[in-house]
Amino acid sequence: MKPGRRFVRRAGIASTEQNGGAVATLSGTWTLAVVGREIDALNAELAALAKRAGTSWDCTGIEAFDSAGALLLWRTWGRRLPGAISLRPEHRRIFERLAAADQCPAPAGEPRLSYAWIRKLGDGAFKLQAHLVDFVALTGQVALNLVYLCRHPAELPRREISANLFKAGVRAMPVTALVGWLIGVVLSYLSSLQLRQFGADVFIINILGLGIIRELGPLLVAILIAGRTGSAMTAQLGVMRVTEEIDALNVMGVQRSLRLIFPKVAALAVVMPLLVVWTTAAALLGGMLAAQIQLDISAPFFFQTLPKAVPIGNVWIALSKGLVFGIAVALVACHFGMRVKPNTESLSANTTSSVVTAITVVILLDAVFAIVTRNVGLA
Amino acid sequence: MRDESLHPCNDQVPIISVRNLGTRFGRNWVLRNLDLEIERGEMVALVGGSGSGKTTLLRQIDGLLIPTEGEVRIFGESLFGGGILRERAIRRRFGVLFQQGALFSALNVYDNVAFPLRELKLLDEGMIHDLVMLKLAMVELLPQHAALMPAELSGGMIKRVSLARALALEPELLLLDEPTAGLDPDRSDSFVRLICGLGAELGLTVVFVTHDLDTLAALATKVAVLAEQRILAYGALREVMQMDHPFIHNFFHSERAARALNAAALTTKA
Ligand SMILES: Nc1ncnc2c1ncn2[C@@H]1O[C@H](COP(=O)(O)OP(=O)(O)OP(=O)(O)O)[C@@H](O)[C@H]1O
Numbered sequence: 107m108k109p110g111r112r113f114v115r116r117a118g119i120a121s122t123e124q125n126g127g128a129v130a131t132l133s134g135t136w137t138l139a140v141v142g143r144e145i146d147a148l149n150a151e152l153a154a155l156a157k158r159a160g161t162s163w164d165c166t167g168i169e170a171f172d173s174a175g176a177l178l179l180w181r182t183w184g185r186r187l188p189g190a191i192s193l194r195p196e197h198r199r200i201f202e203r204l205a206a207a208d209q210c211p212a213p214a215g216e217p218r219l220s221y222a223w224i225r226k227l228g229d230g231a232f233k234l235q236a237h238l239v240d241f242v243a244l245t246g247q248v249a250l251n252l253v254y255l256c257r258h259p260a261e262l263p264r265r266e267i268s269a270n271l272f273k274a275g276v277r278a279m280p281v282t283a284l285v286g287w288l289i290g291v292v293l294s295y296l297s298s299l300q301l302r303q304f305g306a307d308v309f310i311i312n313i314l315g316l317g318i319i320r321e322l323g324p325l326l327v328a329i330l331i332a333g334r335t336g337s338a339m340t341a342q343l344g345v346m347r348v349t350e351e352i353d354a355l356n357v358m359g360v361q362r363s364l365r366l367i368f369p370k371v372a373a374l375a376v377v378m379p380l381l382v383v384w385t386t387a388a389a390l391l392g393g394m395l396a397a398q399i400q401l402d403i404s405a406p407f408f409f410q411t412l413p414k415a416v417p418i419g420n421v422w423i424a425l426s427k428g429l430v431f432g433i434a435v436a437l438v439a440c441h442f443g444m445r446v447k448p449n450t451e452s453l454s455a456n457t458t459s460s461v462v463t464a465i466t467v468v469i470l471l472d473a474v475f476a477i478v479t480r481n482v483g484l485a
Numbered sequence: 486m487r488d489e490s491l492h493p494c495n496d497q498v499p500i501i502s503v504r505n506l507g508t509r510f511g512r513n514w515v516l517r518n519l520d521l522e523i524e525r526g527e528m529v530a531l532v533g534g535s536g537s538g539k540t541t542l543l544r545q546i547d548g549l550l551i552p553t554e555g556e557v558r559i560f561g562e563s564l565f566g567g568g569i570l571r572e573r574a575i576r577r578r579f580g581v582l583f584q585q586g587a588l589f590s591a592l593n594v595y596d597n598v599a600f601p602l603r604e605l606k607l608l609d610e611g612m613i614h615d616l617v618m619l620k621l622a623m624v625e626l627l628p629q630h631a632a633l634m635p636a637e638l639s640g641g642m643i644k645r646v647s648l649a650r651a652l653a654l655e656p657e658l659l660l661l662d663e664p665t666a667g668l669d670p671d672r673s674d675s676f677v678r679l680i681c682g683l684g685a686e687l688g689l690t691v692v693f694v695t696h697d698l699d700t701l702a703a704l705a706t707k708v709a710v711l712a713e714q715r716i717l718a719y720g721a722l723r724e725v726m727q728m729d730h731p732f733i734h735n736f737f738h739s740e741r742a743a744r745a746l747n748a749a750a751l752t753t754k755a
Pocket residue numbers: 510511515533534535536537538539540541542584
């Protein structure tokens with residue numbers, strides 16, 4: 107081999123006939139990179155040789171050998187060294203290792219069940235139960251934290267709460283305002299097209315006022331916050347589990363629910379009603395603008411009529427929806443965050459579940475609100 | 486004719502050559518004017534104080550970090566600039582063991598070791614299974630460990646699984662960052678035996694970072710001392726120990742070191 111010379115490495119097989127039996131002479135490079143390239147051809151050639159009785163094998167010509175090359179031969183030989191073989195001593199070691207690896211019994215796989223779907227159904231039911239139990243426990247824990255903090259106000263995690271207020275509240279203001287404003291414009295534009303046909307122009311104020319303040323505003327904010335803040339909360343708690351930070355907090359005697367979960371719930375409980383007001387205002391402004399352009403309803407008139415069209419009860423409903431949705435989103439996010447197992451797959455699955463569940467829960471709660479408050483605020 | 490270029494057989498050039506390397510993080514130079522040439526077949530121990538830049542140097546050799554200045558050649562070529570196929574072909578010729586293991590947390594032990602083999606897209610599952618089991622046996626893991634997830638492993642087992650993964654592609658060069666940290670003395674010894682054996686069988690070249698003098702004395706054919714942002718000394722253990730430098734003095738001539746090195750000398754004589 108001259109320095110710097112390049113050539114194609116190959117695994118060589120040659121067979122000759124010698125007093126009755128075949129002699130297989132192996133040469134060249136028998137390494138993963140080389141045998142991998144022509145594995146099917148090699149396999150076929152070796153199998154043909156191995157099938158003949160009394161083949162003797164000469165492997166001394168092999169220059170480079172690794173366990174992949176050895177395994178190829180091992181498998182054609184039926185997982186043992188053939189009787190007639192000449193082998194370099196350093197290569198014999200590789201086969202010894204292969205033999206040793208075969209000695210270890212393979213672990214028994216899971217037994218196959220007929221009716222796997224019944225089992226799956228049962229597993230699903232137990233899983234749901236575990237989720238519900240955990241969720242109730244988490245809610246109770248947060249409630250206990252609240253009681254504890256009322257007794258020991260000095261232990262209020264101020265920094266964490268204020269950081270969460272900033273992240274979940276202030277940072278969310280631009281996007282919620284933009285979305286609210288656009289929805290307001292679209293809703294107002296489409297409604298005014300219809301209303302003008304009936305000459306019922308002024309009722310745009312009723313539609314916008316009631317629809318946005320009572321329903322759309324709180325729901326919109328809750329969905330946005332579930333996607334934006336809820337996912338972030340789940341991911342944060344999840345990564346803290348993956349990197350064992352939560353364990354580190356525990357051994358330092360820091361109560362994780364007080365330090366990690368309570369601040370998130372408290373912050374969203376405070377910030378969501380405020381965001382509801384903010385987004386509703388943006389949506390109403392958008393609606394007002396479209397109404398002015400489409401129906402010539404002036405801004406002062408819009409403002410004067412709004413309180414008459416929408417009883418004040420609706421505002422209270424909106425605020426309490428904000429509060430409840432905020433607490434729900436935060437609890438769901440923390441619930442899934444704490445269930446993350448220390449691997450990336452579980453992290454992504456739980457983050458997805460967190461957002462989907464939070465939005466579903468919010469819509470369910472909204473339905474409950476609709477039933478409970480059916481006699482409030484509808485003039 | 487691509488295969489030809491993918492398997493250059495220039496055995497004479499150093500397997501790793503680092504020239505005038507400098508690394509800066511922000512304003513802070515971690516490495517400066519560093520030169521190192523490692524020949525084929527050597528077992529090189531890279532030693533240095535904590536935070537001296539050993540991991541950083543390894544990360545530049547395996548191409549995870551681009552040097553601020555200077556040049557790194559591996560198998561006589563630069564990893565970069567030859568296109569993605571060429572880079573991949575070079576990368577398949579060396580295995581890396583990370584300091585923290587870096588196992589894929591979503592895959593179990595078996596799939597972690599099988600991953601690089603499957604990436605080759607050349608082997609069938611039966612062959613992959615046998616190879617994985619062989620590698621696991623080589624690092625003294627039992628077949629029932631194959632189904633465990635990385636989070637269910639002990640610190641030492643993580644090390645051994647990532648070693649098995651690094652060995653999966655039968656590399657010519659192994660870069661090991663603290664391979665024996667977290668292993669019990671028995672396992673450390675069998676690790677040393679394994680690497681020694683592989684070196685003899687496959688002509689493996691190994692660069693390993695270690696703070697463990699027993700491992701160093703038993704395994705290393707050469708020692709590279711990293712201090713003052715460069716390779717202070719590179720040579721056989723005996724030569725390096727003779728140098729007069731505070732770090733070398735502290736590292737090799739403390740009471741603890743003397744004990745370990747003497748014991749190793751006795752066992753090699755016996
Ligand atoms: N990505 C980075 N950004 C900034 N500084 C870094 C980065 N990586 C490493 N450093 C710094 O470079 C120095 C060398 O780090 P390195 O991890 O290489 O040390 P080491 O020799 O491997 O130490 P140990 O033996 O403790 O593993 C340290 O001071 C570290 O703070």
